[in-house]
Amino acid sequence: MNDYIDDLQLLEKVAREAxxxxxxxWKQSPEAWNKPADQGPVSEADLAVNDFLESHLRGARPAYGWLSEESVDGAERLENERVFIIDPIDGTRAFLGEDPGFGQSVAVAENGRVIAGVVHMPALDLTYTATLDGPALLNGAPIQPSKTTQIRGATVLTSKLSDDPGIWLNGFPGYERAFRPSMAWRLCLVAEGRFDATISMRKSWEWDVAAASLIAERAGVRVTNRLGEPFGFNRPECQEDGLVVAPPELHADFMAQLRN
Structure with a gap:
């Protein structure tokens, strides 16, 4: 027996409270500013939620390491067998724009693999959960991805950058593009089959994808970087080269058509 469920229950309880x-x-005009080096906006809400999560999660699991978008990183986490990987408000731009598409992304990784993950969208009353050996759930019910096998005509969550013909071997492949600000939610939307895939040509931070990558994988979706390599977690650099998330046959079509 393992204790993945214990960690999941802790994550879900604290994520809901956060x-x-x-x-x-939200909708109260919180103080906000831009991070250095064009890393996007942050607000007093991000920091308050981050403090809350750290206090309650590390208070319950003091032996676990900590990696969060809104905390100063330290090499000591690399010595921990288990580590929390956190984005306190994924989709800060949506949050500040009074859009409901933001949420908490909270995960536990063990020796480089995510073993429990929760993506909670409080304004939408959506909670996605999974453990390494359990099903992917949305509000307690099992979810599964679409059965789409080809890029042409597929619905893909991505930015305009992905439309560039230069990144494709044979030019733009003819998918239908949509977008959601929260990367974690994008992966979950693919996991539940509301969209066929999500891709990104930019660097992907661990805290954006840790929880949702497990949820997607347990739903039956393949999650890799743009080179087709699986993600690893709690690494020194905390980044991967892009993102391709899709059901297996559709993922294979992306790999065949992307110029890597």
């Missing part, structure tokens, strides 16, 4: 905290700031 979601309630984030809603106290």
């Amino acid at each position: 979601g309630e905290l984030s809603l106290q700031y």
Whole structure:
């Protein structure tokens, strides 16, 4: 027997409480500013939720390491067998724009693999969960991806950057593009079959994808970087080269058509 369920229950409880905290700031014009080096916006709400999560999660699991978008990183986490990987508000731009498409992404990784993950969207009342050996669930019900096998005509969550013909071997492959600000939610939307795939040609941070990558994989979706390599977690650099998330046959079509 393992204790993955114990960790999942902790993650879900604290994520829901953190979601309630984030809603106290939502639509209240919280103070916000831009991070250095064009890393996007951050707000007082992000920091408050981050503090809440760290206090409650590390208070319950003091032996676990900590990696969060809104915390100063330290090499000591690399010595921990298990580590929390956290984005306190994934989709800060949506949050500040009073869009409901933001949420908490909370995960536990063990020796480089995510073993429990929760993506909680408090304004939408959506909670996605999974453990390494359990099903992917949305509000407690099993989810599964679409059965789409080819890029042409597929619905793909991505930015305009992915439309560049130069990144494709034979030019733009004819998918239907959509977008959601929260990367974690994008992976979950693919996991539940509302969209066929999500891709990104930019670097992907661990905290954006850790929880959702497990949820997608347990739903039956393949999750890799743009080179087709699986993600590893709690690494020194905390980044991967892009993102391709799709059901297996569709993922294979992406790999065949992307210029890598």
